[in-house]
Amino acid sequence: MNWPVAAIEYPLDVFQRILQNGPHMTIANDFSGEVEPFRLSMLINDKRYRSYTLQIITIALFMLAVGWLVSNVVANFAERGKTFSFAFLWEPASYDINQRLIEYTSRSPHWLAAVVGILNTLVLAFLGCIAATIFGVAIGVMRLSKNWLVSRLMTVYIEGFRNVPVLLWILLASTAFSAMLPAPRQAPVLAGGFVPTNRGFYVPAPVWENGSGILVVVFLASLVGAWLFGRWAKTKQAATGEILPVFWIRLAIIVLPVILFYFLLGRPIGLSLPELKGFNFQGGGFVRNSFMALWIALSLYTAAFIAENVRSGIQAISKGQTEASYSLGLPPNRTMNLVILPQALRIIIPPLISQYLNLTKNSSLAIAVGYMDVTGTLGGITLNQTGREMETLLLLMLFYLVVSLLISGVMNVYNSSVAIKER
Amino acid sequence: MADTQNNNSLLYISTKELPQLPAPVNTHGPGAWMRMNMFANGRDTFLTIVFSILVIAVLYKLIPWLITNAVFFADSIRQCREIDTGACFAVVTTRFNQLIFGFYPPDFYWRPILTFILMFVAFAPILHDNLPRKLLWFSALFPLLAYFLLWGGPIWGPLLIPVMLALAVLVYKSVSASLNPSLGVLAAVAFTVVWFFLVHDTMSETLASAMPIGLEPVESAKFGGFLVTFVIGVTGIVASLPIGIALALGRKSDMAVVKMICVGFIEFIRGVPLITLLFVASTLLNYFLPPGTTFDLILRVIIMVTLFAAAYMAEVIRGGLAALPRGQYEAADALGLTYWQSTRLIVLPQALKISIPGIVNTFIGLFKDTTLVSIVGILDPIGIMQPIRSTTEWNGIIWELPIFIGLVFFICCFVMSRYSMYFERKLDTGHRN
Numbered sequence: 001m002n003w004p005v006a007a008i009e010y011p012l013d014v015f016q017r018i019l020q021n022g023p024h025m026t027i028a029n030d031f032s033g034e035v036e037p038f039r040l041s042m043l044i045n046d047k048r049y050r051s052y053t054l055q056i057i058t059i060a061l062f063m064l065a066v067g068w069l070v071s072n073v074v075a076n077f078a079e080r081g082k083t084f085s086f087a088f089l090w091e092p093a094s095y096d097i098n099q100r101l102i103e104y105t106s107r108s109p110h111w112l113a114a115v116v117g118i119l120n121t122l123v124l125a126f127l128g129c130i131a132a133t134i135f136g137v138a139i140g141v142m143r144l145s146k147n148w149l150v151s152r153l154m155t156v157y158i159e160g161f162r163n164v165p166v167l168l169w170i171l172l173a174s175t176a177f178s179a180m181l182p183a184p185r186q187a188p189v190l191a192g193g194f195v196p197t198n199r200g201f202y203v204p205a206p207v208w209e210n211g212s213g214i215l216v217v218v219f220l221a222s223l224v225g226a227w228l229f230g231r232w233a234k235t236k237q238a239a240t241g242e243i244l245p246v247f248w249i250r251l252a253i254i255v256l257p258v259i260l261f262y263f264l265l266g267r268p269i270g271l272s273l274p275e276l277k278g279f280n281f282q283g284g285g286f287v288r289n290s291f292m293a294l295w296i297a298l299s300l301y302t303a304a305f306i307a308e309n310v311r312s313g314i315q316a317i318s319k320g321q322t323e324a325s326y327s328l329g330l331p332p333n334r335t336m337n338l339v340i341l342p343q344a345l346r347i348i349i350p351p352l353i354s355q356y357l358n359l360t361k362n363s364s365l366a367i368a369v370g371y372m373d374v375t376g377t378l379g380g381i382t383l384n385q386t387g388r389e390m391e392t393l394l395l396l397m398l399f400y401l402v403v404s405l406l407i408s409g410v411m412n413v414y415n416s417s418v419a420i421k422e423r
Numbered sequence: 424m425a426d427t428q429n430n431n432s433l434l435y436i437s438t439k440e441l442p443q444l445p446a447p448v449n450t451h452g453p454g455a456w457m458r459m460n461m462f463a464n465g466r467d468t469f470l471t472i473v474f475s476i477l478v479i480a481v482l483y484k485l486i487p488w489l490i491t492n493a494v495f496f497a498d499s500i501r502q503c504r505e506i507d508t509g510a511c512f513a514v515v516t517t518r519f520n521q522l523i524f525g526f527y528p529p530d531f532y533w534r535p536i537l538t539f540i541l542m543f544v545a546f547a548p549i550l551h552d553n554l555p556r557k558l559l560w561f562s563a564l565f566p567l568l569a570y571f572l573l574w575g576g577p578i579w580g581p582l583l584i585p586v587m588l589a590l591a592v593l594v595y596k597s598v599s600a601s602l603n604p605s606l607g608v609l610a611a612v613a614f615t616v617v618w619f620f621l622v623h624d625t626m627s628e629t630l631a632s633a634m635p636i637g638l639e640p641v642e643s644a645k646f647g648g649f650l651v652t653f654v655i656g657v658t659g660i661v662a663s664l665p666i667g668i669a670l671a672l673g674r675k676s677d678m679a680v681v682k683m684i685c686v687g688f689i690e691f692i693r694g695v696p697l698i699t700l701l702f703v704a705s706t707l708l709n710y711f712l713p714p715g716t717t718f719d720l721i722l723r724v725i726i727m728v729t730l731f732a733a734a735y736m737a738e739v740i741r742g743g744l745a746a747l748p749r750g751q752y753e754a755a756d757a758l759g760l761t762y763w764q765s766t767r768l769i770v771l772p773q774a775l776k777i778s779i780p781g782i783v784n785t786f787i788g789l790f791k792d793t794t795l796v797s798i799v800g801i802l803d804p805i806g807i808m809q810p811i812r813s814t815t816e817w818n819g820i821i822w823e824l825p826i827f828i829g830l831v832f833f834i835c836c837f838v839m840s841r842y843s844m845y846f847e848r849k850l851d852t853g854h855r856n
Contacts, residue, residue, distance in 0.1 A: 163836035
């Protein structure tokens, strides 16, 4: 624990020399009073300079490699008479997209086709993430069930889905729909007006009539009300210790006004049911089989991975936490909500978000079953029609990069918000 | 005392040992096991009954179709349907060679088969450490041997590679002895690059014209089926591990430039789907090479798949590096080890051990992802499914081919994951940080 005496009796002239020569010398050298002059061999032998040398060499090699690649691209482009320009985006796409969320015709420009594709990707990814989470959490919890049969079946499900390529599942789902579902004329109308056929699913669609805007406003207002009530209940519990049945009251706040206004306004939102006319169904909405196949296959596949995340997250919480909570007198449901889940979620959510990312990237396999996502429009037909591989693929990669950077940004924010603050 | 004496007459004292009774029926035997694990309470009973009915219903439908009524030998789907009502696995048996080898010339089937067997010999010393260490030399040479066996051609090209590597080691040794290890590495790399791009082809061609020894060449376009899956998958697995380690070390490096390049590469690759990289391989990669060079699609796809897996591998290994206690790094520094010594002897062995589950998961993911090559037109098992279905004999086959392909993938991936668990247990020294 004794500091070297030299450190205390630090000679004054050392400071002066540092002031004169700059702080580049190590202090150890200065004890002897010698200044080591810079020699060229220090560039490789001295640890401090070597890292600069290596970095400069790395930059040089990197630039050289990039330069070589770029010069090759320029030479190849010149040889084939190609140019690098994004002007093609404003030319008419002249192809149709059969499933679209916004107005689009074959005379629309290529960029609009790309936007249609992007929206299709996002819808698929969004719905897929929701379904995968629901399945995954249910299966992960059931895998931990004490019931032997249930936990074994869930193990079979997880191992089965995880060990077979997702592309095979997508193709299987697609074949299953087109081979096993009946033609529209023989198709049964299921409860709620769903009609599964070998072309796709006919579903009831909402019809927005006068006054539906008010209903939406009422719904949003009751959401805010429920949130405010939750905050008030929490403050009250903190102040008085009284626990209110928050869940049921919130549910009532959300549901009751909407139902009330629905009838007061004379049922402004109707349903258009699909009806058989001739060889096909008219009315309602139509979801193509390619979308259904992708949605089901991607969510079942990702659910197997999410289930494993959920299982390991729950198992990672030590039994002592449950026992401690019981010994404090908390009932099982509050133990789960207040003790186990907050800790388990901290472990579960980061891998869950990267599964969302995987699902989004896997949605690019839509091209295998003909669903027109952004890979199918921008990276598929547009690429083939215009012959601009470089530009379209750059844009395509840029889109996916932005999406994944956004998602990992969200993950980082979450991680730092739940990180255990120590010391 | 007198009381106890009197009470003695009331006590029963056994004079011989009684035989052991069996455990109570309700805690023992299959009945009790079922009561505890399947019918413990009302909810459990309900779940057990529902799931049992479900399983029995599915099996009742599935087993006759899948096994008892299935047809394994027939010439066409029509013949299949005449024989029995079940699945027509005859498509798998008649087209078996195509599903495994694609359009590889049947006369040379022994070459992929031999490569496959030798692959296990090459992996054996890596996976079992009680085998003689000398076998590792065979493992190191196996990639060249596999290339030669699968693609054929004159033997000189693959044969000159070990010569080049030996010379590179010589260059490294002489430079590092006289100057500095880091410069030695640079010199060796420079030598390898110069040799590979300037000397290698001319020399092997000269040798080939002087002494034409080799195998009949087979072009990549003939590769198909599971052969392609294994070629792409195994090459990707083997090549992505060292690249991934290098990237992970680069990402943890103190040198800002190296770190930036590695982070940029890793995040870019991980941010885009594999399919876009495969599009790059199929349409764009030739633009990045000097005009006039073309090399075949499978090789381009292998490069992209390897880079893709390497980025994921780097993240897995970075996790292992981060999980290693700081004391290990500091102890290595305190012993006066250089960066490479501490990395090779202290850091990597432990970090890799920690990351085994992640590494094997990446391998499994890579192996499954090889199916995506069917989208860029390579006839892997999924790519070959459609041509088989559209022939007149097998038009109408739906489930049999995906079932067979899925089963093969399942077996491969399941074995890999179980092996990683075994490996993890074997390497577990019981230390916890």
